Amino acid sequence: MHSEVHDLRHHGDAEVRDDGSALVDLAVNVRADTPPVWLRERIAASLGSLAAYPDGRAARAAVAARHGLPVERVLLTAGAAEAFVLLARALKVQRPVVVHPQFTEPEAALRDAGHTVDRVLLRAEDGFRLDPAAVPEAADLVVIGNPTNPTSVLHPADAIGRLSRPGRTLVVDEAFMDAVPGEREALAGRTDVPGLVVLRSLTKTWGLAGLRIGYVLAAPETIAELERAQPLWPVSTPALAAAEACVAPPALAEAAHAAHRIAADRAHLVAGLGEFASLGLRVVEPAEGPFVLVRLPGAAAVRHHLRDLGFAARRGDTFPGLGEEWLRLAVRDRATVTRFLRALDRAMALARR
Template sequence: MHGQLTGVEPSTGPEAAGAGPATAPGATVDAEPDLAHHGDAEATPGLVDLAVNVRRDPMPDWLADPVTAALADLAGYPDPRPARAAVAARHGRPPAEVLLTAGAAEGFVLLARALVGVRRPVVVHPQFTEPEAALRAAGHRVERLLLDPDDDFRLDPARVPADADLVMIGNPTNPTSVLHPATDLAALARPGRVLVVDEAFADTTGVPGVDGEPESLAARRDLPGLVVVRSLTKTWGLAGLRIGYLLGEAALLERLAAAQPLWAVSTPALAAATAVASPAGVAAERAIAARLAADREHLVRRLSALPGVRVAGRPASAFVLVHRPGADRVRQALRDRGWAVRRGDTFPGLGPDWLRIAVRDPATTDAFIEVLAEILEA
């Protein structure tokens, strides 16, 4: 089904989220992926975790101190205004164009619930499965645009249906690690359409000699209907704290805020958002991204030297996608040897011959490659 635009039957509630897709006559029908499966299910205790894309380095004092101090204020209700102002300043927007959320995942749920008049939502895959899962749980009929692995999962904007009034795409995309050009994504924006760009991993894309986040649309205020989804949980190891935000037109964010529970973001999470959005936080983030680029290059180089292993495209984030026939058997063998990697067959557009591997420090990568090479030899 690679390269096909396929429709998915509408969900009638959360229990229908696993319903299979309706395909055109003559199309190949693959097993319907489990959209509810995520990397944390792979990273069971006792395994070295290369399945979850969350950085696990110690939290720096400038971030830990305000989060810890916020625990003294838990008797009061959260006040999002300081954090919203800090995030807005970081991206050159007024505070009304920022909506703080309990992680990026809540943002997808708000979009699915608030955009009740959407007629033709299209989700570009392979990508993080929560956007489609949230849409289907809210009763939307979703169409999948599957990008071609033989073209390194690159987007051709012309393939998106002109009458799609909701388009969702990741940049950089999880799990492919593809970074689409900002010009290609901007070409998808138009009046009457909501364009959702998932930039949960945008802060991992900085490279030496480049200031900022190449290809991010977070500061673009001129594109109609654009909503940028951001996460603070990956780089800063805050998955358990749940903090992210949406950027977009104030009127559209008001619609989303109306679907959000009161006080959805906790006081410690707001403190974290304020700290990370500060100049010190942004500088630290870019230094981390530069180190990550070197670690990623090392992982790609080691993987590319293994027989039968193909690294997809030019990885740009905190993970790489690899193809090898029989990869799911390799994944099971890795588990037996104490290593967890992310299976690929739960992502639409992939299958059991794909694995996603998180970027770690060179010593961890070298130990992993040694075990993987032994498994491939056997």
Template sequence: MDTVTYDLHHHGDAELAPGLVDLAVNVRTGTPPAWLREVLHRALDDVAAYPDPAPARAAVAAAHGRPPEEVLLAAGAAEVFVLVARALAPRRAVVVHPSFTEPEAALRAAGHPVERLLLPAPDYRLDPAAVPADADLVVLGNPTNPTSVLHPAGAVAALARPGRVLVVDEAFADTVPGEPESLAGCRDLPGVLVVRSLTKTWGLAGLRVGYALGAADLIAALGAAQPQWPVSTPALAALTACSSPAARAEADAAAAELGVSRAALLAALPPAATVVGEPRSSFVLLRVPGGARVRAELRARGWAVRRGDTFPGLDDDHLRVAVRDPATSRALATDLAAILGPPSPTSRTAPPAPEEIR
């Protein structure tokens, strides 16, 4: 069992400072769009009244082909992870890493022991057989932050079984055109809880708005652990608006454009920056020699990137870089190439990730 201590509450926003180009936070640039800003402004006219979640809950349910009782609205995906930790009493909780660290942090804060299943480098692909059969709570991301790997829906679904809650963090699912591997609309899998967020695609990190989808009894149990009126009126208005067919079509178009920008970034990177896995989301994970030094030198040149050593299974040679427009990516690549210098005659290979569950 791993005894390494990680800063589970370190996130990309901690890397930012005035004057730095933000490649550390994966929020889409140019958001919120003008029409969504107008929705939020109009919602301010109603803030004297207590929030009414019913319209937003119905809109989210309709978007995913579910009844409203299978939808939990929350103050961001992070609140859902806290509610899971409050409402459930797992005997054996397993978190699949590398991944977003707030689910593990919430479980530990609630007093639940957590086991880490580290996916093997360099591909970081999910093998359902590696998850202990008696785990009654399993948490993983898809696409996974920070690797940007998209697991096949079938592999994720294979983890569902009676007596187990399977939490799938899909905060970045809408960064993939068509959301082909999402389980958001799957109602026939036992114990699956899909967690979604409006933060990344719609630029609403400061609003704190997300939701969970799952069986009605599981949703009710999580809701019982929430305070009253947990989602603000502006956040509810955003949920309703972003669940419309027009908004979902806009998000899909943005995901397609993201794919073009990601390809431009990958093409521009110098050879000494090794791309980890097969990135499919709005960021890529790099492995560079002397990562801590490289990150510091990038910062001195005006770039903020996300350190990787706070993610279980990664080290300080890992850097997560947000996908931006091609011109920005080329400028980053130029500075990165200057910092790394000419490629060495032998390439450095990543060491195998330690096995934490055998």
């Protein structure tokens, strides 16, 4: 358990602000070739109804059908980030625990809501693998990502399920699960795990970070609590149109195809990074998300040299459990990865001078 200070509100978009247009973005985990034309057209078609207040019933029903759940188990949110705020404000918990390293917004939201948050830090020497026994029995709220940002570790669903306890809320952030072929180890749609709350985001795979759309899957009583904490009409009409479109069968098939392509591109990236092993670079493996975590000497200097060479990488030291020697790299297409690897070679040479 640790409580050292980190910049929990630093996210990948900070790496590409201002001069970001001149940089190849490896810092933000949104798929680079999205949203596709058909989705942009679907969103544009919704603009004619902006005079009316948003009606989320159709989108909510579509998300419920996608996961085989009743609508009472679904809540649409303005991205997964809003869901973390709702959980922090609505649930009456006494001892929340966040499993790190992971996306820092859940802890930030809990602290902003006045909670004292404990951390369980997974260790690099263990491959950042979850040990359910490391989570205190007294924890009545546990938050974990799967696959985890930034480690790209995919935890077994059974291991996460062992965190369930009577009286405990188990929050699993599955924002990147649709980038995993077959969505293996997913808990979305499960109703047999007591206290389970699953968060999903549609902004990553579909390139909708500027639109803000996600959802929560949980027991009806939990959904009702969160809904009471939401403002009226929290999700815009264009975002609702996007949600309905992105969970339709053709979109799910496209996402499944993209997941396999991401896996192939990630393998190309990991293989290329392996060429730097003699220089001390290490990749956290097996990586299962649309990003990889690397540890290398002089990472801060390397990151700055990469910027000069036209590439933005995500610093790792703002994640609890990581330090300045870590970088997170988003997976891009093979051509971009090949250019990045050449730039990395140059940046590491400059950092060694």
